[in-house]
Amino acid sequence: MPYQVLARKWRPQTLQDMVGQEPIRRILSNALEQHRIHHAYLFTGTRGVGKTTLARILAKCLNCETGITATPCGTCSTCQAIDAGKFLDLFEIDAASRTKVEDTRELLENVPYPPVQGRYKIYLIDEVHMLSNHSFNALLKTLEEPPQHVKFLLATTEPKRLPITILSRCLQFHLKPIPLELISDHLHYICKQEQVTADKTALNYLSKAANGSLRDAMSLLDQAIAYGQGSIKSDDIHAMLGTIAQQNLFPLMKALAAQDSNQVFHAIHLLAEHTPDFSNVLEELISLFHQIAVSQVITYQQKTDQQITELAALFKPEDVQLYYQIALLGRRDLAYTPSPQQGFEMTMLRMLALQPKQMVVQVETPTLTVAESPSWQEILPKLDLSGMAYALAANCTLEKIEDHKVILQLSANHQPMLNTKLKDRLRESLSNYFKQAMQLDIIITAAELYTPAKKQEQEQVERLTDATKAATQHPKIKQLIEMYDATIEVSLL
Ligand SMILES: Nc1ncnc2c1ncn2[C@@H]1O[C@H](COP(=O)(O)OP(=O)(O)OP(=O)(O)O)[C@@H](O)[C@H]1O
Ligand SMILES: [Mg+2]
Ligand SMILES: [Zn+2]
Known part of the structure; x- marks a missing residue:
């Protein structure tokens, strides 16, 4: 049997099989059990969170030979035909490849005819935002007064690109990115079923890299199984993803806290030996600063990582804020640096150079010409x-x-x-x-x-105003304001 990618092999067949999306599953289940069925559903959400899967399951729920149900049997000929993609009354269209109005018209032409095989004719239009304006208009007419035997299931990652007229005729469900823990648990389950040994940290890293998409998580799992020849270990995952384990950043953090430039660079060279993608390293660093910042303010006793608590003790909270900001900007600018490692090094140098202390910049203030009052x-x-x-x-x-x-x-x-x-x-x-x-x-x-005291007071105000103005125009200060969203506080020495 040819190898089937995990994402397809483990595509959920029932609402219960799905991971996450709990509220949507519940609402749909209740509606199905009570036979309160809308004529058009719109599933929105980012990539790989279950939109198409949900639409296909719904097609089965509506057509299963056991009756309209939230738990289709999966064994009747209709369920099987749908699973095999051979059901005659399910019209699955990828709008991305059929955007023209002729395509849509042709598709909608047979809407009036009753289903040949099942209870409902289902039009599943994927990536529906890709349709042309003419196509939307053609669809709109049908959506206004569809025959009883027709149901529309639309899916898109970009609901904002749909005309409001379409949106208002559909029952919309927004699928959320899948939480990291659920992805990780699911990967764990799949590994068990596939008899793959996997360590939990490794699966956590994979889940994190999937960024809320279960499809991406499954594809990464495929890769990881191939990479590790059947077993999954953290080191392999880091090598595969170009990421770095958080604890590998600890020496760097300690050197930074000690403001020891030599040690900082030594730590960077050690990191480079793992040949990571330095943009991932920067990302990990940002997330580490975040964890430190949180652990510094959260006082209630939680099961916090002992190592994070130790690191947190080395940094002042305001330093953490500044370093976080520098790291964010460093990541933003990484694409413009000759090499990611250079960009990373410059970011660390900035952290070393810009310790949060008050920066005193001497600004020449213009001489005042205040009219002298006599004697x-x-x-x-x-x-x-x-x-x-x-x-x-x-x-x-x-x-x-x-x-x-x-x-x-x-x-x-x-x-x-x-x-x-x-x-x-x-x-x-x-x-x-x-x-x-x-x-x-x-x-x-x-x-x-107009006394001498008054004059002096006025001069003070003017000098402060002038100094503030001069400071705002000072190139170095301008740069600081832009970079760090800084504010100026001028005092006269
Ligand atoms: N909520 C989920 N529960 C279980 N598996 C899921 C879920 N979402 C996605 N998957 C997995 O990812 C694969 C792709 O999911 P699906 O095609 O439904 O995503 P999608 O939201 O339509 O993505 P796209 O926007 O890219 O079309 C499924 O075959 C399944 O393996
Ligand atoms: Mg899809
Ligand atoms: Zn069935």
Whole structure:
């Protein structure tokens, strides 16, 4: 007997045989048992999750000679004919290869005639999004008022490409990617049936690589059986997939945590000996940072991997966030690097270079040209004042200098600063400055004054604004903002 690929050999024959998709199976089972049957079903979902399989099973459920049922017998001539692809009333069309309107018309022409062999004529249109617009229109007419004896089963990976008019006439079921554990369990079951010895970690790696697609998982299993000549081991799987076992990354992680560049490169060279695909290594690294980050915040006691907990203790949470981000960007740019290993090395170098510390970049700020207000601004710095006395003076403006008398203005909201002691201090230093005994009058005014203090405050704001502007335009900072979605915090030294 010729070798049949596992995906076909193990195509589920009943709703119960299917892996995952539990809610859909339940809804369909109930509907079938209660004979509440819609005239058009649409199965959507990513590749290899069971759309076509489900449609074929439904064809049997509707036509099994034991009656409409959720559990077709699989032994009657109808069930067998459907399984063998020889059932006369099942029209299975691959829309991808028959997109033209003539094809669709020809197909739909015999819709009005009753089934020749079974209860229903079933039109299973796979990859239905590939039909042309004219074809959709032709189909739409039939979908509007199909005869009692006709059922449509449509399947597509891209429901968004279907006209809304079609979508609204179908009962839609969205099949989900199959969870990793279910895939792994299923592979385990298949291995047992096929008498293949397989280690559990190896099957986990295969399941992970399948990315939610059971068909991909089965194809990988086929390959793995051929590769390992009947037995499946982790090392073989890594060699086959170009992946790397997570624990092989631990020395690299430890070197990174220690910020030891030599050890980091030594670890990369050891990794390279396994000749992995470095984009997979980067992916594994990203997933490792994720696990570390999670283990750092999740406090409830779970059965976490001891090794991850140990690694997590070596990194600060904010470092993990940064490294994760760098690794993600590294993976994004890997296609542009001359070789994946080089790309990987550069990514690690970035991690070593960009430890999350505050980055101080000196930016030249433009010199300020603030219109000088006369006299007081010049006198004040020469007055030999400090502390509160200086603050008081800085909040005044000069009204007038008469013979032996200085008249200052102070705005009413600064009046609380004023007391005899400070006023005396100010008068003394004015006398020193003018080298003669001076009187001092301080007039309280309701007006808003442009005082040296006010001027200084304005200058501060302007310098900060200018510095922020200059920083935003600084090429190095610009790059950092783009790469790491950073924000700028400018402070004046
Ligand atoms: N939910 C499932 N349970 C069990 N086996 C499945 C399931 N989904 C897929 N398979 C396996 O994958 C094979 C392909 O499945 P199927 O043709 O139904 O996928 P599909 O969703 O129609 O994919 P595509 O979008 O590529 O047409 C099946 O023969 C079966 O071996
Ligand atoms: Mg399909
Ligand atoms: Zn049957």
